[in-house]
Amino acid sequence: MRRTLSSRGLLAGLAAALILPAQAFAHPHIFAEARLEVVSDDTGHISQLRNVWRFDELFSASVLLDFDKNSNATLDPDELAEVGQTVLDSLSEYNYYTTIYDNGKLVKVSKPDAIHADFKDNQLLLIFAVKPAESMPLKGTMSFGIYDPTLYTAIDFPSDGDLAVVGDKLAACQHKVVRPDPDEVISQNQSTLTDAFFTDPTGTDMSKLFATRIEFTC
Template sequence: MRYKISTIAALAATCMPLPALAHPHIFAEARLEVVAGNDGNLGELHNVWRFDEVFSSSVLLDFDKNTNLKLDENELAELGEVMRKSLADYHYFTTITMNGANIGVQQPDVIHVSLEGSQILVIFAIKPEKPVPLKGKLAFGIYDPSMYTSIDFPTDGDLVAQGTGFSHCQHKVVRPDPDEVLSQNSASLTDAFFSDPTGTDMSKLFATRLEVTC
């Protein structure tokens, strides 16, 4: 598989050893809508990712099979399918916790990809692998455990809870301070952590998240 496809598959995290104090090479702005189901459980998470122009141009070059300098419908579909299959190993960068316990996610039926101007736009819905009652403390976030990709929510309004099931819940957006995370977890965040190309669950400490208390 060519390097660019591997880049999409793991967003380059597993293709090369990362130095200590790894930093992102790919950037995306995101929107996350957490939707309540009609049965008192979590319904699904709606994701919108807009990738930076540099990464988008490299994807264009790699998937533009007919070299017409654009991504046709079948080329976009191929790109979406590569992402759908490959990002499964990374849980689609999605984290769901219920009272501190991690909840896995199902593979989405399809990942929709379009080229908006000079940027790749990715849209997909994802469901938890088991019922998640809307009670207790829930947290939702999008992050790359390898820290190779930076997924940013430009405003707090880009992380929202939707549906009447959340009407009795309180929610807030948490944006961790990296310096505080490093200080509070200095014993765990060693050089081995930062140089691990596969990433670890500890990297979610740095991720912006939506916390919901019901």
């Protein structure tokens, strides 16, 4: 049973089914430092988003406990592969925590080929790339962010440099990193946030207001 709960809960917002949404918002249970690379190709389109997520030691220890089948206090290659597959399966309904806006239109991502898991310095790492599910030419305004709509996982970019631009054509566009002030977001959206949290216990798109993101004007 512990394995089942952990597999469902591994970055999948299990708290939404167990505690009030407002509590999940106030108290994330998983913490990760992230790097996001937004990549353009030679044709002037967004080609992929590359992710690296490094998780806090407490959560990483719980993953080690749940997936260390041979009890050798480490995660062997087959065990890491199982972690990656678990996340690959469980995050599909959450769009892999990826939020893309193309001139105001929300764009989904395609399922990645794989999510690669590693375990270094007592921390779990997940490395993967996603592609926009539809063509995204470098035209107009675009926004890219990573956030958990259930608010169970807090994903942080330690520096603006952790939201990186790859590709000469994309680098030629104006771009900036946006870090919303949580107090200001709450103050400006108090009634809407309250309604959203209590009417949708599985999470709400309103949480994207809190997400660090990188915006482009091409």
